[in-house]
Amino acid sequence: MTTGLHVASHPLIQHKLGLMREASCASAEFRRLLSEIAMLLCYEVTRDLPLENAPIETPLEPMMAPRLAGRKLVLAPVLRAGLGMLDGMLSLMPSARVxxxxxxxxxxxxxxxxxYFKAPSDVAERLVLVLDPMLATAHSAVAAVDRFKARGCKEIRFVCLLAAPEGVAHFHAHHPDVPVWxxxxxxxxxxxxxxxxxxGDAGDRMWGTR
Known part of the structure; x- marks a missing residue:
């Protein structure tokens, strides 16, 4: 495996991706499947988020319970296709900034x-997940990460549905410190x-355009 490249091989992800690939998959179904895969990818990309213990009261007794530590992360969909991944991610992390x-x-x-570019004022202090279904030539992915690095972001991860070997190579040639899921x-x-x-074109298939 290429350094910094993580391929999610979970059977549910692979099954849903296979359904999306079919030319007969309608736009509504395509959007639903993309959102579901994004939610499953969310588990993978956030697996190592730091935790801290906080005191709580259960119905029976007090205890120290784990909670996410630090500032809430930022989800950054690349318009327009990246919007198809946003709801799936937000379903698990509803308090994330966008x-x-x-x-x-x-x-x-x-x-x-x-x-267009709009981000939280303190984005440099947060983990940023850049979302785009396709890592093809990687020009858009590189440009998006460039923009966040220009804002001072130090911890960035790129999440996509499909990648091409050329895109992975081009992306890591520019951003070797940014892992790809x-x-x-x-x-x-x-x-x-x-x-x-x-x-095909994820944006066109998602929104029914050409």
């Missing part, structure tokens, strides 16, 4: 172009920058 990164891929150059690493990119075998 940042938004607006990027689109120039069809001629495949480079990422930013059009994904449900699968597919064969390769095609000439148009799409992941093969992949599942």
């Amino acid at each position: 940042a938004h990164v607006g990027l689109y891929r120039d069809p001629a150059t495949l480079q990422a172009v930013e059009y 994904t449900a699968a690493v597919d064969r390769a990119l095609d000439d148009h920058g799409y992941i093969r075998p992949g599942l």
Whole structure:
């Protein structure tokens, strides 16, 4: 396994991903499955969050119970496809802060172009999970992480549904300190920058656009 790359092999994740890949999967079903996989990936990416003990009263006696330590983390979906992963993550972490990164891929150059950015004022003091279903060329992922590092963020993790080997290599060439969590690493990119075998354009399939 590539350093900093974590592939979630849980059977439920793999089963749901297989359903999403089918061309016949309707938009509503695609969104539901993506949200469910995002929730399952949330377990994986937050497995090592620090805990601290706090005093509580059970119905029978007092005890020291574990709770998450430190500031609540930030979920940062890359618009627009990353929004499909947000609700699944928030279902487990409803108190998380949410940042938004607006990027689109120039069809001629495949480079990422930013059009919107909004994050909590103290984002530099929090763990940031950048969410985007596809790590293809990785230009958008690199640009999103660049933006958070420019704000002083030191602890960043990237979470996606699918990755291509080229995208993983390009991403870690720019950000070797940022680990990647994904449900699968597919064969390769095609000439148009799409992941093969992949599942098509996640944003279009999610929202019923072309």
